[in-house]
Amino acid sequence: MIPGGRLVVLGKQGAGKGTQCVRLSHHYVIPHISTGDMLRGETKAGSELGLEARQYMTDGKLIPDGVVLKMVAQRLDQDDTRTRGFVLDGFPRTVAQAEGLDDLLDPASLDLAINIVVPTPLVLRRLASRRVCEDCAAIYSTAAPPRVGWICDVCGGEVIHREDDTEAAIHKRLDLYEQETQPLIAWYRIARKLVSISGVGGPDAVSDRLVAAVDDHRSVGAFGVPLPSSRTVDESDAVDDEASHAWPVTAGPSERSPEELS
DSSP states (O other), rough: OOOOEEEEEETTSSOOOOHHHHHHHHHOOOOOOHHHHHHHHHHHHHHHHHHHHHHHHHTTOOHHHHHHHHHHHHHHHHHHHHHHHEEEEEEESHHHHHHHHHHHTTTOOOOOOEEEOOHHHHHHHHHTTTEETTTTTTTEESSOOOOOOTBBBOOOOOOOOTTTTTHHHHHHHHHHHHHHHHHHHHHHTTTTEEEEEEESHHHHHHHHHHHHHHHHHHHHHHSSOSSSOOOOTTTTTOOOOTTOOOOOOSSGGOOOOOOHOO
């Protein structure tokens, strides 16, 4: 069987993290762990953590790192992650969360943090075309809609254009992401755990780059120990050349496993 791994995928909204996390999950047979999906699930189930998180959201406050770490810790303690590893989507977002993740994994360690780099103008176009299921949060786009009308292929919910997917709101979220995540990217680079990959192009092309990067780093040095170098790509390298591609911002329903939809 193909070896597993402990991976983190970083990237601004619209970079295609969801799509690529699902593909990495399938390729390496490791669980795709989305903190957004977990948070929605805990809130919907009315669990202690979900109720605590809901209170912060109701008050318009950011959910503290401690609450998020508790949720991640519960998931990482399950058999599938302990035996195969994981690909984390949406976590960590800050250096404090990354340090908390390291503590959770000790005495093991993260194998690789993959930063998907996409130019901001392209992200704005992708997010402007994004459509989201109100019920299960499956993501579509005007270029890759549901099979029937705007009814979700996964759960039958209504697929909508989110009110906060305006250009002004998107710019605000991207600015916040840069403020939060640049120190995190630098932290992983110093730890020799970072590889940056261009997210421009069709999903298959980007997937090929990610798998090649993971396999390359696996061959250079055994996972779980510091790697000798970090490949870097910035937005000037990630040329916006995908006008001919119909890009689904996140994996289509056929690529979403039952665990990811729970």
